Amino acid sequence: MVFKSQLVSLNQELLFQNEEKVKRAAELAIANTELLFQNEEKAKRAAELVIANKELLFQNAEKDKRAAELVIANAELLFQNAEKDKRSAELAIANEELLFQNEEKAKRAAELVIANKELLFQDEEKAKRAAELVIANKELLFQNAEKDKRAAELVIANKELLFQNAEKAKRAAELAVANEEISIQLKEIEGAFWRIVEVATLLTEMRDPYTSGHERRVAEIAVAIGAELGCDARQQEGLRVAGYLHDIGKITVPSEILTKPGKLKPAEYALIKTHAHDGYEVLKNVNFPWQIAEIVLQHHERHDGTGYPQGLKGEDILFEAKIIAAADVVEAMSSHRPYRAALGIGAALTEIELGSGTKFDPAVVGACLRLFRERGYSVPA
Numbered sequence: 001m002v003f004k005s006q007l008v009s010l011n012q013e014l015l016f017q018n019e020e021k022v023k024r025a026a027e028l029a030i031a032n033t034e035l036l037f038q039n040e041e042k043a044k045r046a047a048e049l050v051i052a053n054k055e056l057l058f059q060n061a062e063k064d065k066r067a068a069e070l071v072i073a074n075a076e077l078l079f080q081n082a083e084k085d086k087r088s089a090e091l092a093i094a095n096e097e098l099l100f101q102n103e104e105k106a107k108r109a110a111e112l113v114i115a116n117k118e119l120l121f122q123d124e125e126k127a128k129r130a131a132e133l134v135i136a137n138k139e140l141l142f143q144n145a146e147k148d149k150r151a152a153e154l155v156i157a158n159k160e161l162l163f164q165n166a167e168k169a170k171r172a173a174e175l176a177v178a179n180e181e182i183s184i185q186l187k188e189i190e191g192a193f194w195r196i197v198e199v200a201t202l203l204t205e206m207r208d209p210y211t212s213g214h215e216r217r218v219a220e221i222a223v224a225i226g227a228e229l230g231c232d233a234r235q236q237e238g239l240r241v242a243g244y245l246h247d248i249g250k251i252t253v254p255s256e257i258l259t260k261p262g263k264l265k266p267a268e269y270a271l272i273k274t275h276a277h278d279g280y281e282v283l284k285n286v287n288f289p290w291q292i293a294e295i296v297l298q299h300h301e302r303h304d305g306t307g308y309p310q311g312l313k314g315e316d317i318l319f320e321a322k323i324i325a326a327a328d329v330v331e332a333m334s335s336h337r338p339y340r341a342a343l344g345i346g347a348a349l350t351e352i353e354l355g356s357g358t359k360f361d362p363a364v365v366g367a368c369l370r371l372f373r374e375r376g377y378s379v380p381a
């Protein structure tokens with residue numbers, strides 16, 4: 001019996017345990033359902049988390065990408081800042097440069113203002129000048145018109161001159177013919193003149209035949225001295241005429257006094273001395289191309305004032321008269337005279353030489369001595 005009771009107890013126990021197990025199974029089923037539900041929720045959540053995780057990963061990747069971009073952008077900004085600083089420094093320098101340039105510009109502007117004023121002034125001056133030029137231009141136009149008018153007049157005048165020139169050429173040809181005739185006549189007159197001079201000389205020599213040839217020789221010696229002193233042909237011609245006529249005044253002196261041998265009395269000598277002035281009187285109205293009458297008047301004057309008739313001295317005596325005086329003495333001393341024999345050219349030249357600067361002009365004496373002593377000149381026959 002015990003055993004059965006044990007079995008019933010055991011059985012009950014087992015029943016109870018079964019019930020407990022069924023209860024537990026139900027509870028487990030519920031719990032399982034719950035767990036399934038929870039698992040589904042968890043799976044769902046996990047799926048959502050996966051999605052969320054992917055989203056986060058994506059977002060992280062985006063953020064990393066963005067961060068990298070920001071790093072790059074930051075570096076870029078740093079670089080840009082450095083550039084900006086550099087640029088700022090450059091701008092500061094450029095600014096100073098601009099300030100300096102502005103000052104320069106201001107200075108230049110001031111200068112330009114001054115220059116502008118100057119230009120304005122110049123413009124005014126130019127305008128003024130332009131106005132003057134307009135006036136001057138009008139004046140020139142007027143003058144040109146006048147010149148044109150004058151040119152036309154000159155053309156007419158030129159034609160007139162050409163005509164006159166033709167007339168002059170014609171006249172010149174006629175004058176050349178006339179001149180030739182005059183030259184011939186002049187030579188004839190010149191020949192006649194010399195014949196008259198010779199006649200006058202001859203008349204003088206007829207009063208004093210012992211001095212025959214004296215005037216001609218004096219004339220030639222005077223011409224030679226004049227040539228030595230540089231006188232030209234015309235001056236030499238005057239000396240020749242004066243030489244021929246220098247004693248023409250002796251025509252008034254009695255022949256017996258002129259030809260008297262021996263020493264003359266003072267009165268006789270005084271009479272002879274008048275021949276200088278008388279010669280002047282004879283010749284003074286003859287219109288020679290030389291001062292013949294004055295030369296004749298002065299041919300016995302002496303360089304130191306001791307001559308006659310006026311006692312002239314030095315530069316007051318005509319140059320030609322000084323030459324005639326020297327030639328007169330040279331010829332007279334070297335020739336024969338009624339009251340003495342010829343003294344010779346040596347004595348004549350010594351007389352001249354000793355009288356240099358006193359009786360005779362030194363230049364004339366020098367020329368005379370050179371002629372005879374150095375150039376071989378001799379008194380003409």
Ligand SMILES: [Fe+2]
Pocket residue numbers: 246247299300328
């Ligand atoms: Fe004389």
